[in-house]
Amino acid sequence: MNLYDIIFYIFAAITVVSGVITVTSKNIIYAAFSLLFTFFGVAGMYVLLGADFISIVQIIVYVGGILILLLFGVMLTNKVTSTDIKSGSVNVLPAVIGVALFAGALISIIIRTKWTETPGEIPLSTAGTLGSVLLNEYVIIFELLAVLLLIALIGAASIARRTKEETN
Amino acid sequence: MLHVGLHHFLVVSSILFSLGLYAIVTRKNAILVLMGVELVLNAANINFVAFARYGDFGASGQLNALFVIVLAAAEAAIALAIVINLYKHFSHVNIDEADNLKE
Structure with a gap:
């Protein structure tokens, strides 16, 4: 296990854990802020894949644009008295079963497939x-x-x- | 198995896709459903960039990821405009209770 693998696992953990918080948190503001960490984790993965320009665009557009837009939407569509804005969920049990089956099928297919990997040199800059x-x-x-x-x-x-x- | 390759990125992206799908199916608030859509688009983007890195496709994969980001920005703007109209009409944004198109 070298440094690249350790950094990958750190970013993967950040992405998945904050993604879980995003989809399960009752508090909308907490969900929005954990979405911020998901976007940063995905940006880190782009860097590990040698896509520096996409990573910067991800941070600028998603964090600086779309997330701010979503927060504006939250503020405009709730009677804001504090940061404690709640929202419920519907159909949790069938959704958990269905999504878990779907994710299990997808992941087992990905792990069983013999992928042909031809990784080239990571270029210094992809913007040009x-x-x-x-x-x-x-x-x-x-x-x-x-x-x-x-x-x-x-x-x-x-x-x-x-x-x-x-x-x- | 511990050495990071293509399938590690694909597994992370499929977990992210499933989480987004879960949010789309279960959330009541329209803005939280939108967050689920963003998670799904991010999962697709990880796949594009991962295949661009481990396959021999040149810059096309990364450019497709860029196009997805542009479409996501346009989609978020339109969807929030619709959500604000929904709020004007119903005084809430719970999409399971918004059941008529016109008064």
């Missing part, structure tokens, strides 16, 4: 390669994503600003 591939082979997808983000921006603003008089 990603940029040139993005603007050469994937340029149409790049433009479509720009249009999609614009549509999402306009759509989100128009859905959220609609008042009751306008909808009737």
Whole structure:
């Protein structure tokens, strides 16, 4: 067991434990903050896989953007008097059985499969390669994503600003 | 077995996927369901990056992970707009009690 393996197990433990807290915590604020640790754990895994640019994008977009948006959503849709905002769960027992069976099947398939691994050298920085591939082979997808983000921006603003008089 | 390879990352991502699925199925609050969706997307992203590292695919796998992150950002914005509309309509965001589309 070398240093790489130890760091992997630490990040995997952070990801899985905080993921469990995210999906089981009754308190919405605790769930949101443990989601923060899950995102950091996943970012650490990207670093271990040699994807430094994706890791930074993960932290900037997920932690700096999506998680803040989710917290805004929590604050806007609850009568906030303290940090003690609760929410219940439904269908816990059937969901636990079904999800456990599904996860067991998935994990046993993954462990039994003989994966052909051809790991190359980890490049020092992936940002240059990603940029040139993005603007050469994937340029149409790049433009479509720009249009999609614009549509999402306009759509989100128009859905959220609609008042009751306008909808009737 | 202790030496970290491709299947270790795949196992972590499938655990994360199952946790996200559990959140989607059991949570009442719409925002917690959204958190489950984010967990599922993160699990898919770990798979993309892991296969990009251990297969011989060049930069394509990492770029797909980047596209998933962009789609997740757009999805979160739209979904929160819908959740805020739901709150205006029902004064709560429990999706098991939101059972009519129009008054």
